[in-house]
Amino acid sequence: xxxxxxxxxxxxxxEQGMLNLFPGERPVYxxxxxxxxxxARVSLREEADGCxxxxxxxxxxxxxxxxxxxxxxxxxxxxxxxxxxxxxxxFFLAAHGVTGTAPPWGMLTGVRPVKLPxxxxxxxxTPLQAKQELREEYYVSPDRxxxxxDCAQASLNAxxxxxxDEVSLYVGIPFCPTRCAYCSFVSQSVEKSMxxxxxxxxxxxxxxxx
Numbered sequence: 433x434x435x436x437x438x439x440x441x442x443x444x445x446x447e448q449g450m451l452n453l454f455p456g457e458r459p460v461y462x463x464x465x466x467x468x469x470x471x472a473r474v475s476l477r478e479e480a481d482g483c484x485x486x487x488x489x490x491x492x493x494x495x496x497x498x499x500x501x502x503x504x505x506x507x508x509x510x511x512x513x514x515x516x517x518x519x520x521x522x523f524f525l526a527a528h529g530v531t532g533t534a535p536p537w538g539m540l541t542g543v544r545p546v547k548l549p550x551x552x553x554x555x556x557x558t559p560l561q562a563k564q565e566l567r568e569e570y571y572v573s574p575d576r577x578x579x580x581x582d583c584a585q586a587s588l589n590a591x592x593x594x595x596x597d598e599v600s601l602y603v604g605i606p607f608c609p610t611r612c613a614y615c616s617f618v619s620q621s622v623e624k625s626m627x628x629x630x631x632x633x634x635x636x637x638x639x640x641x642x
Contacts, residue, residue, distance in 0.1 A: 433450055433454060433457040433460065434460045434462055434464050434470070434471035434472070435447075435471070435472055436461075436464060436472070436474070437474050439475055440476040440515075442474075442515070445519050445523075446472070446519065446520075446523060448541035448542055449520050449524060449527070449539070450472070450523075452535060452539070453523075453524065453528075453531065454527070469491075469492055469493040470490060470491050471490050472488070472489040472523070474486075474523060475487075476515070478515070480504075481503060481504060482501060483501075483502055483514075483515055484499065484500070485500045485502065485518045485519050485522040486498070486522070487522045487525075488526070489523075489526040489529070491530045491531065497526065498522050498526040500518055500522040502514060521539060524571065534571050536572070536575075537570075537572055538570045538573070538576075539570050545566070545576070545580045546580050546583045546587065548562075548566060548580070549565070549577075549583075549584040550587060550588065552565055553584055554588070559585060562581045563578060587600075603636070605629075605632070606622075606632075607622055607625065608622055609622075
């Protein structure tokens with residue numbers, strides 16, 4: 433897919449959205465010609481307290497355009513996050529306009545989905561509100577939203593049972609039978625290396641014991 437960025441250089445968020453929504457495509461940064469039928473033009477115009485994102489997208493000759501206005505508040509780090517989220521959301525909605533479908537995890541890319549409902553619950557949201565945020569803000573399917581909230585509740589419940597001399601530790605097991613579309617860590621599935629799992633777990637147990 434040919435990509436043209438105007439007013440920004442947020443390649444990562446655009447490429448992650450493209451890989452999530454058009455798995456067979458690869459980014460190509462070249463001018464869009466009249467004969468091209470698969471491309472995206474992602475424009476950003478920023479002001480003091482907000483930004484406007486516009487995505488013009490064509491996929492196999494079917495075109496769609498989406499425009500999104502988003503506020504920018506906080507320090508530069510927070511503004512950067514809001515800016516990237518606006519670009520990702522606008523790209524997702526334009527892509528949805530040409531495909532008519534959405535992945536089960538919606539527009540999520542490069543993030544563990546459970547982090548979002550965990551943050552919501554810690555800020556005082558109810559489980560229902562956390563599910564609604566996933567569905568309405570990130571377009572996650574109902575069953576995946578319920579799964580993420582269940583995992584978040586289980587994690588928080590475990591955290592609350594910790595004693596003063598205990599810690600909660602996340603241990604990643606880097607063997608995935610398939611690659612989740614939202615994930616930016618595993619670049620491909622690892623069917624050929626699954627035989628290493630028993631040895632890995634034994635080594636991990638030795639390290640934990642040590």
